[in-house]
Each structure stands twice: as structure tokens, then as C-alpha cells.
Amino acid sequence: MATVIERVTKVVVDRLGVDESEVKPEASFRDDLGADSLDVVELVMEFEEEFDMQIDDEDAEKIGTVGDAVSFIESKLG
């Protein structure tokens, strides 16, 4: 079973068309990975599907970097 970070990385690579090596924990979706605000909304939607969870709008707004996404998802998975 792939780890959370591996699965997040795959979603980000597929969605944003960036190289896997760029998807570091500190990378900001918008500033470093070229996502616009709509891309971020879509990424969150895809995380919801990939991890079969609901991410509320309030929580989604706090997800700015790859690391934010991974730690949020890990906390939800418990």
C-alpha cells in the first residue's frame, strides 16, 4: 500500500503536470507548483476521492502546501 505522501504526490503530478521531484512537503501549490485557485479546489476534490473522505471548505482553505495536505489527510485517517 502506497503511503499518504506517495498518493498525494501522484494526484498532484497528474493534476498539475509537474515533475515528481518538485512535489516536496514545503512546496506551495500556488507559488511553487503553478496551480491557480481553481486548480487547488480541484486538487482538494481529488484528495477527497483518493482518500475517500470529506474535506470541509474551512479545512480546504488551510491547505497551501503539499505538507499541509499530507498532514491533514494523515490526521483525518487517524
Place this chain on the structure above:
Amino acid sequence: MANLTDQVAIVTGASRGIGRSIALYLAKLGAKVVVNYSGSKEKAEAVANEIQENGGTAIAVQANVANSDDVSALMKETIDAFGRIDILVNNAGITRDNLLMRMKEDDWDAVMNTNLKGVFLCTKAVSRQMMKQRAGRIVNIASIVGVSGNAGQANYVAAKAGVIGLTKTSAKELAARNIYVNAVAPGFIDTEMTEELPEDIKEQMLGQIPLAKLGNPEDVAKVVAFLASDDASYMTGQTLHVDGGMVM
């Protein structure tokens, strides 16, 4: 004529009036139609049955568009039944007419909730699916009075003007995902909603229509079908007046 073969369309408030006509017309052009209703179950089922009898595909689904849980369920039921959503027609609307000075707060809220918040909720919910599909067409039913104003309809007019603004903003936000959002502003259309108007008001309105006649629901449905199809390939954020020339 626009071709909508196998396109999946949700029409809100489709049990009667303009919504019913839109549902029937989209089905005639080949669309699979979700006939949404809030209270009129039998009428909505009759619309769905009529579509099926004519060889089309339709289901009737209950949802109050002003309730976000209902709206989510409407989207889910559509996807469970047909696998995708190509077209959303935000048609559901009510009136609670009165002069501004006599309008009750509840009447203001009820009209805003169904006619404006309902469009927001349905657009938000359907965008999720349409973004994934990288395709979609949303047609909002505004009203000519949302452009011109109308005495006795402060709530309705404000909501419909709001729908026109919401159409423009949704069009700008969603264009990058190949989702088109346009509006149709019907004028004086012969439906139950306009039947309730007093005779003198009707006479007065007719006098303001260059084509000197009421429209019928199918006049509106045809324009909706155009905007819901690829024929409207380079249009988004627009409001088309279907009003016999009443407001230019």
C-alpha cells in the same frame, strides 16, 4: 435545431410552466432529463412520463433547491442514474408579490432563497461534476424584470438581477474548465405565474411589447436549448432576452 443526444440535463422546477416546457423540449432534442420538483410530485411524474411515452429518458427527482442537502442529493441521484451531468437549467422560482412598503420579510426571504440562493447552491454542486468532466453548460432562468425593474416585485426583481450577476461571475470562474454559463431573461410568458396578474396589469404590459403578444413557454425553451448546446460555442456570461422586444 440543437442536438442534445444523450446529454444529461437537470431542469429545476420542471413540474410546470417554463421549466416543464424546457424539460420536454430538451428531451425532444435527445437529452436524458432529470425533472426536478419541490412539492408537485404528481405533475413532475407526469412530465417524466410524457417524455418516456415519446421515446425519451427521464426521471423525476424531489429537491428543494434552497436546501443544500437536497441539492447534493439531487446531483448524486442524477449521477447514480446517468453517470454524468452535462446541462443544468436553474429554473426553479417562486413569486411573493407586494409593494415594497407592504412586503413582509418572510416573502423577501422565501423568494431570495429559492430564486437566488437556489441558483448558487445548484451551480456550486454541479460545478464539481462538470469540472471533473471538463465540460458543462449551465443556463439560468432570470427575468426581464431583473433588467428593467417592476413595481410590486422588489424581491423577485432583486433575485433575478442577482441571477444575472451570478451568471456573469460563474461564467468567469468556470470558463477555464470549459463550463459555459448563460442566462435567459423571459418577458411576459403565458404560464400559471403570469395568469395570477390582474387584467389591467396584463393589458398594460402587452402595450409595452413591440411584438404585441405574450410569449409561450416553448419560446423560452428553444433559447435555453440553444444555450445548452454546442451551437452556442462562443458565448458565456450572457443574458438573452426572450420578451418580444419589451426591453432592448
